[in-house]
Amino acid sequence: MQQELPRIGFVGLGAMGNPMAARIAEAGYTLTVADADRDRTAEVAERLGAATAGTLAELAAASDIVVTMLPSSAVVGEVLGGETGLLAGLAEGAVILEMSSGVPDMTRAFAADAAERGIALLDAPVSGGVTRARSGELAIMVGGEDDGFARAEAVLQTMGSVIRTGPVGSAHAMKALNNLVSAGGFLIGxxxxxxxxxxxxxxxLMVDVLNASTGMNNSTQKKFKQYVLSRSFDAGFGLDLMVKDLGIALGVAHSTGTAAPFAGLCREMWSGSQKYLGPGKDHTAAARFSEMLAGTELGKAAEEAAEK
Amino acid sequence: MQQELPRIGFVGLGAMGNPMAARIAEAGYTLTVADADRDRTAEVAERLGAATAGTLAELAAASDIVVTMLPSSAVVGEVLGGETGLLAGLAEGAVILEMSSGVPDMTRAFAADAAERGIALLDAPVSGGVTRARSGELAIMVGGEDDGFARAEAVLQTMGSVIRTGPVGSAHAMKALNNLVSAGGFLIGxxxxxxxxxxxxxxxLMVDVLNASTGMNNSTQKKFKQYVLSRSFDAGFGLDLMVKDLGIALGVAHSTGTAAPFAGLCREMWSGSQKYLGPGKDHTAAARFSEMLAGTELGKAAEEAAEK
Amino acid sequence: MQQELPRIGFVGLGAMGNPMAARIAEAGYTLTVADADRDRTAEVAERLGAATAGTLAELAAASDIVVTMLPSSAVVGEVLGGETGLLAGLAEGAVILEMSSGVPDMTRAFAADAAERGIALLDAPVSGGVTRARSGELAIMVGGEDDGFARAEAVLQTMGSVIRTGPVGSAHAMKALNNLVSAGGFLIGxxxxxxxxxxxxxxxLMVDVLNASTGMNNSTQKKFKQYVLSRSFDAGFGLDLMVKDLGIALGVAHSTGTAAPFAGLCREMWSGSQKYLGPGKDHTAAARFSEMLAGTELGKAAEEAAEK
Amino acid sequence: MQQELPRIGFVGLGAMGNPMAARIAEAGYTLTVADADRDRTAEVAERLGAATAGTLAELAAASDIVVTMLPSSAVVGEVLGGETGLLAGLAEGAVILEMSSGVPDMTRAFAADAAERGIALLDAPVSGGVTRARSGELAIMVGGEDDGFARAEAVLQTMGSVIRTGPVGSAHAMKALNNLVSAGGFLIGxxxxxxxxxxxxxxxLMVDVLNASTGMNNSTQKKFKQYVLSRSFDAGFGLDLMVKDLGIALGVAHSTGTAAPFAGLCREMWSGSQKYLGPGKDHTAAARFSEMLAGTELGKAAEEAAEK
Ligand SMILES: NC(=O)C1=CN([C@@H]2O[C@H](COP(=O)(O)OP(=O)(O)OC[C@H]3O[C@@H](n4cnc5c(N)ncnc54)[C@H](OP(=O)(O)O)[C@@H]3O)[C@@H](O)[C@H]2O)C=CC1
Ligand SMILES: NC(=O)C1=CN([C@@H]2O[C@H](COP(=O)(O)OP(=O)(O)OC[C@H]3O[C@@H](n4cnc5c(N)ncnc54)[C@H](OP(=O)(O)O)[C@@H]3O)[C@@H](O)[C@H]2O)C=CC1
Ligand SMILES: NC(=O)C1=CN([C@@H]2O[C@H](COP(=O)(O)OP(=O)(O)OC[C@H]3O[C@@H](n4cnc5c(N)ncnc54)[C@H](OP(=O)(O)O)[C@@H]3O)[C@@H](O)[C@H]2O)C=CC1
Known part of the structure; x- marks a missing residue:
């Protein structure tokens, strides 16, 4: 019975949030949307047949479950708190799905705040990028209590497949660590x-050999030819977000007292890339920082050889 | 016509050489074998119906194509040179397949020496380990001239599938670089x-998530559960060999003036693992060095959690 | 006029606090002391002719200026807060000299709390170790407002010479960064x-050459022969404290978005040393971690050569 | 008696060789000079009252002791060998002082070649830069046999003070390792x-504090204010030479199988600086690479603060 579906609020309609909200709407849920950018909010609301709200508290009051898909935990904190924030508007028994890539300790604090009001907050970050967001095939890691999860599971499944990782915060840690391994594989490759x-x-040719051998990784398979050798640098996941995630991963290392030299240098190199390239670049453009250090540009040699 | 098959010599009957020589014998080639260990030589010769020889020069004199599968370029140098060495015994027009993982610059020098006597030397290192050596499914990178390759191609195909990488030395460089990417993916993971x-x-659980996400690499798929979490540490590829290969990869970086900070640290960490663990360990045991730095042993937490 | 001297409270009577409190007592100040270890408190009070107090709030009530010399900002936070803490007991116009090596952001927060009660908190960490603490020749970095500083300057001068570094927190940042440079010089040396x-x-001989050349640094001059080649490893500054300080320095790097690869690896290596060696070691023992990675022990070669 | 002084040849009249040759001339030695740059050779010869020679062999024939002060061991090899090279012209009993910063293994090979002709070759690299070259106060490390050293000691003393480091090659190793410690101290600072x-x-202010504390090193004392904060970047020692020396130091680490992660990253960072800045820069300009990674320029903050 369609009436019994929970009402959904969705905050953050960027590269990822936009197609994710679309999946939820397509599944027949009643949706209220919001974004810092009012034009984008209006455009998305119209396209998806969704409502908008005057404040986040009003959006919350109209929702049983709210999804946040925002740049950082700092922004999530702003969106949750204050007199016009989500927590002020949500009823007891509501669920917040914090689907951004966030900082585990901050997420735990948010969940504790929410719990005091009888609201469940789960971290549910995703892997798969814009393409799989569109097709509803994201890998969704979920941390948090079973109760809240049970109420929100069906909504999550409209966007992808779910892996439970443990208590609240664990999915955010897992997500950052996944990106650490991804970033390391990209850089060493x-x-x-x-x-x-x-x-x-x-x-x-090297990419082909790596893919046929033990040097294979996600970047050798899906990024090097596609976005680096092609010089398109448009995988759709921002360098700034990658650097953020690596900061989260190393933050977990530091707060747990885990010495991790290779991971530490990985973070610094990506952070250095970001400084070298400036803000707003795709994460695959980090290859250009390594090219600078190496004193050559990938593909050049091949072209030069071909010209001879 | 069986008589027209080239006669093969095979030097180095260790973990890899042994099954590779078997593939050649099974394909019907006349084979003469040699190893520093005389007992092993006798045993393999008997098992494969192969001949043995008094000296390497004699083995060479009985062969049109000689395969070397030895620990390092230094050993290859010893085996090639001197009055009783391979080069002294080979006829003009012979081919040497240097299938060890070697140092590109040394391989080039060997090839130049060989060329002076009208002998072609190709570097043909392999990826895939003992399992794929047995089944004849190795990935074989081949560097060197077309002529020599044409004469040796059929023999190579008894052992696996071939990828041409360019002039002599290029396959040894490629092999070392593949292992660099592999070693980096293992360590960051x-x-x-x-x-x-x-x-x-x-x-x-983390391994499962990585394998479903962008953190996937050869080690997350084929090593972490199998050899690390299981605590078996017996993938079959030695830590000492991995450190050697990383030294070769970084040697190429240095000789070409390529700054590669992440690769540089990768080598140092693996080299440090080797010092910490002592000689003769499997390369997957390098995880234990990282565990020491992290102050925890993989799997412990899970067990402890399970006990609660 | 002795009566007009401010009354001093001193909390934390460890390796450093002990001789620092002695300098203050010798200068004629009325002193009340406290430490987590009650026996040590009693012993020091007796030796210096100082008073003790039932709680930290009572110590505060008997003091115009309180010095804290504690293991970490976390401990400082415990000592300041709560019903029986320092802030509860201090009068308006009092000054807290936070002389531990602390975390700048936490120190800023402490100063803000103190300011709400009309109390000035300055960070005043020291360099020079136990020897210079005894002789009253510490280098004292001081961050914070001029008013509070004017009231506390004379007390600081009993312990060493003062360098102002800027607003509150800046001295703690400076201290951690000094130790970063020190730790880096030690490790590379x-x-x-x-x-x-x-x-x-x-x-x-190498130490002599470094000291005569551009390789000279504080460690080549004052630590390598004295504490490492002598194998005494007893400089008096703990490895755990060094790792803490490096964590603070890198924390500042991360919170300001400053990519610093070399500093990042420095921290990880010292943290790894700590894991390898276990807690409670002198910081100069970190050499033993590098020795393990290098596969040799410093001094061994010289001895072996001498034996020949 | 002036006639009995050995006749000196000097090859390499660059930034260092020029003032060093001047010290020898001022001490009254008969001098023959040479440089790849003929105009510079003529100018220096005229200024110092020195002779020139048609070939290096002729310079050698007119010399009992020859000093080489050249960019690299590769150039030294060219200058020594061939029909018109130094070795061809020198008499038995002559001494070569190889004062460049060189590669220990190459120097050993040069010394072996020289010894076959009864010529002693000592490695005698220097520390102190152009300033101390002018004042004859260089620190000169000397490797090699006592006999040759005894014959050349007086000449060396015209240029600076001598430290014996052991057999031939040891001084070149020591020099590179000194520069490693220097480069590390610069970078971490x-x-x-x-x-x-x-x-x-x-x-x-930070430089002042470091110099008063344990963070002190040669760069904090003699380079940071002078060449970096002043933005002059003209210490007189080339970045390319520093990168060369670090390559030598790490080459020794690799050839001795010594894992040295921090030193390894140090080399890569300096090598990366060189790529980022391009050839021909002063080594102090490496600060600009770190500035790029940090996203700020040293001194800017101070200026901005001052403007407020
Ligand atoms: N892109 C990818 O491939 C993946 C991204 N992620 C993670 O998903 C999250 C979102 O990423 P992505 O969609 O790429 O990022 P975007 O920057 O494209 O989207 C973020 C959206 O949030 C909006 N926003 C910012 N502040 C507020 C606010 N205070 N109130 C309401 N809306 C606000 C932004 O508006 P405005 O633009 O006006 O600031 C923007 O529309 C991040 O945490 C990222 O790390 C996870 C997996 C893959
Ligand atoms: N040692 C050195 O050379 C230098 C140290 N520093 C810094 O100075 C600070 C002190 O160092 P150091 O003296 O070596 O350290 P110690 O560990 O020797 O001394 C710390 C003292 O504080 C006491 N203490 C701990 N918790 C409390 C509490 N809650 N209330 C009261 N007292 C407490 C400890 O008692 P207990 O032992 O019973 O826990 C101990 O006596 C650190 O921040 C360090 O980083 C700075 C420069 C040099
Ligand atoms: N500069 C410094 O502060 C210090 C330098 N060193 C070391 O001292 C050595 C010299 O350094 P520096 O003087 O700065 O270097 P420069 O490059 O200034 O001088 C090298 C000189 O050698 C000449 N030269 C090059 N090739 C030949 C050749 N085949 N035959 C004859 N002359 C040749 C060069 O001529 P041209 O310019 O025409 O090529 C140049 O005049 C280096 O090994 C360096 O690492 C050691 C300590 C300090």
């Missing part, structure tokens, strides 16, 4: 291509 | 598991 | 000695 | 200044 190219190997 | 475990995440 | 020794150079 | 400045500390 790019450095290897650069060393090889300077020696005289063809980078595209 | 282990550090991520350790950070996560200290935070409270279950390492086996 | 030890690695250089190890590389040289494995090559065949005598480590003591 | 610059990163600390950058972190501090972004936090709000004044960089010049």
């Amino acid at each position: 790019i450095e290897a291509l650069l060393i090889g190219q300077r020696f005289g190997l063809d980078p595209a | 282990i550090e991520a598991l350790l950070i996560g475990q200290r935070f409270g995440l279950d390492p086996a | 030890i690695e250089a000695l190890l590389i040289g020794q494995r090559f065949g150079l005598d480590p003591a | 610059i990163e600390a200044l950058l972190i501090g400045q972004r936090f709000g500390l004044d960089p010049a």
Whole structure:
């Protein structure tokens, strides 16, 4: 019975939030949407047949479950708190799905605040990027209590498949650590291509060999030819967000007293890339920082060789 | 016509050489084998119906194509040179397949020496380990001239599938760089598991999430549960060999003037693992060095949690 | 006129606090002391002719200026807060000299809390170790407002010489960054000695050359022969405290978005040392971690050479 | 008796060689000079009252002792060998002082070649830079046999003070390791200044505090205010030479199997600086690479603060 579906609020209609909200709407849920950008809010509301609200507290009052998909935990904190914030408007028994990539300790604090009002907050960050957000095939990690999860599970499944990771905050830690492994694989792979190219190997050939061998990783398979050798640098996941996630991962390392030299340097290199390239770049553009250090540009050698 | 098959010599009957020589014998080639260990030589010769020889020069004199599968380029140098070495015995037009993981610059020098005597030397290192050596499904990278390759191609195909990488030395560079990417993916993955475990995440669950997400790499798929979380540490590829390969990869970086900070630290960490663990360990045991730095052992947390 | 001297409270009578409190007592100030260890408190009070107090609030009530010299900002927070804490007992116009090595952001928060009650809190961490604490020759960095500083300056001068660093928190940042440079110089120097020794150079001779050349730093001058080559490892500054300070320095880097790869690795290596060696070691023992990675012990080569 | 002084040849009249040759001439030695740049050779010869020679062999024939002060061991190899090289012209009993910063293994090979002709080759690299070269106060490390040293000691003393380091090659290793410690101290110090400045500390003040504390090193004392904060970047020692020396130091680490993670990253960072800045820069300009990574320029904050 359609009437019995929980009413959904969705805050943050960016690269990811936009297609995720669309999945929820398509599944037949009543939806109220909000974004810092009012024009975007209006556009999305119209397109999805969703409502808008004067304040976040009003959006909350019209929702049983609220999804947040925002740039950072700091922004989530702003959106939750204050007199016109989400917590002020939500009824007891409501559920917040914090689907941004966030800071585990901050998320735990948010959940504690929410719990005091009888509201369940789960962290539910995603992997898969814009493409899988559109097709509803995201990998969704979920941290938090069973009760809240039971009430929100069906909504999550409109967006992708779910893996439970443990108590609240654990999914945010997992997400950041996944991106650490992803960022490390990207960086070591790019450095290897650069060393090889300077020696005289063809980078595209190297990618093929890596993919047939033990050097294979997600970046050798899905990023190097597609976004780096092609020079398009448009995978759709921002460098600034990657640096944020690495900061979260290393923050967990530090707060747990875990020495992790390789991870530590990984973070610094990505952070250095961001400084070198400036804000607003795609994360695959980090290859250009490594190219600068190597004194060559990927693909050049191959082209030069081809010209001979 | 069986008589027209080239006669093969095979030097180095260790973990890899042994099953590779078997593949050649099974394909019907006349084979002469040699190893520093005379008992092993006799045993393999008997098992494969192969001949043995008094000296390497004699083995060479009985062969049109010689395969070397030895611990390092230094050993290859010893085996090639001198009055009783391979080069002294090979006829003009012979081919040497240097299938060890070697140092590109040394391989180039070997090839130049060989070329002076009218002998072709190709570097043909392999990826895939003992399992794929047995089944004849190795990935074989091949560097060197077309002529020599044409004469040796059929022999190579008894052992696996071939990818041409360019001039002589290029396959050895490619092999070392593949292992650099592999070693980097292993190390960053282990550090991520350790950070996560200290935070409270279950390492086996983390491996599942990584494999479903962008953190996936060859180690998350084929090593972490199998050899690390299981505490078996017996993937079959030695830590000492991995450190050697990383030294080769970074040697190429240095000789080409390629700054590669992340790759540089990767080598140092693996080298440090080797010092910490002592010689003769499996490369997957490097996880134990990272565990020491992290102050925890992978799997412990999960067990402890289970006990509660 | 002795009566007009402010009354001093001193909390934290460890390796550093003990001799620092002695300097204040010798200068004629009325002193009340406290430490977590009651026996130590009693012993110090007796030796210095100082008073003790039932609670920290009582100590505060008997003081115009309170010095804290504690292991970490977390402990300082405990000591300041609560019903029986320092802030509860201090009168308006009092000054707190937070002389521990602390976390700038936490110190700022403490100062804000104190300011609400009309109490000035200055961060005044020290450099120079136990020796210079005894002789009253510490280098004292001071952050905070001029008013509070004017009232406390004379007391600080009994312990050493003062450098103003800016607003509250700045001295704690400066202190941590000083230790970062110190830790980096120690580590790179030890690695250089190890590389040289494995090559065949005598480590003591190397220290002499470094001290006569551009490789000179505080560790080559005052630590390598004294505490490392002598194998005494008893400089008096704990490894745990060094790791804490490096964590603070890198925390400032992260919170200001400053990519600092070399500093980042420095922290991880010291943190790894701590894990390898276990708690309670002198910071100079970190050399033993580098020795493990290098596969040799400093001084061994020299001895072996001498034996020949 | 002036006639009995050995006749000196000097090859390499660059930034260092020029003032060093002048010291020898001033001490009354008969001198023959050479440089790749013929105009510079003529100018120096005229100024110092020195002779020139048609070839290096002729210079050698006119010399009992020859000093080489050249960019690299590769150039030294060119200058020594061939029909018109130094070795071809020198008489038995001659001494070569290889005062460049060189590669220990290459120097050993040069010394072996020289020894076959009865010529002693000592490595005698220097520390102190152009200023101390002018005043004859260089620190000169000397590796090699006692005999040759005895014959050349007086000449060396015209240029500075001598420290014996052991057999031939040991001084070149020591020199590279000294520069490793120097480069490490520079880099960690610059990163600390950058972190501090972004936090709000004044960089010049920080340098003062470091110099009064355990963070002191050769760079904090003699380079940061003079060449970095002043933005002059003209200490007189080239970045390219520093990167060369770090390559030598790490080459020794690798050839001796010494894992040295911090030293390894140090080399990569300096090598990256060189790529970022381009060739021909002063080594103090490496600060600009760290500034790029930190997203700020040293001194800017202070100025901005001053403007307020
Ligand atoms: N992009 C990707 O591939 C992936 C992203 N993620 C994570 O998902 C989250 C969202 O990423 P993405 O969609 O790419 O980021 P975007 O920056 O595209 O979207 C964020 C949206 O939030 C809005 N916003 C910012 N502040 C507020 C506020 N105070 N109130 C309401 N709305 C606000 C932004 O508006 P405005 O633009 O006007 O500031 C923007 O529309 C991040 O945490 C990211 O790390 C996770 C997996 C993959
Ligand atoms: N040692 C050195 O060379 C230098 C140290 N520093 C810094 O100075 C500070 C002190 O160092 P150091 O003296 O070496 O450290 P110690 O550990 O020797 O001394 C700390 C003292 O504080 C006491 N203490 C701990 N908790 C409390 C509490 N809640 N209430 C009262 N007292 C407490 C400890 O007692 P107990 O032992 O019973 O826990 C101990 O006596 C640190 O921040 C350090 O980083 C700065 C420069 C040099
Ligand atoms: N500068 C410094 O502060 C210090 C330098 N050093 C070391 O001292 C050595 C010299 O350094 P520096 O003087 O600064 O270097 P420069 O580059 O200034 O001087 C090198 C000189 O050698 C000449 N030269 C190059 N090739 C030949 C050749 N084949 N035959 C004859 N002359 C040749 C060069 O001529 P051209 O310019 O025409 O190529 C140049 O005049 C280096 O090894 C350096 O690492 C050691 C301590 C300090």
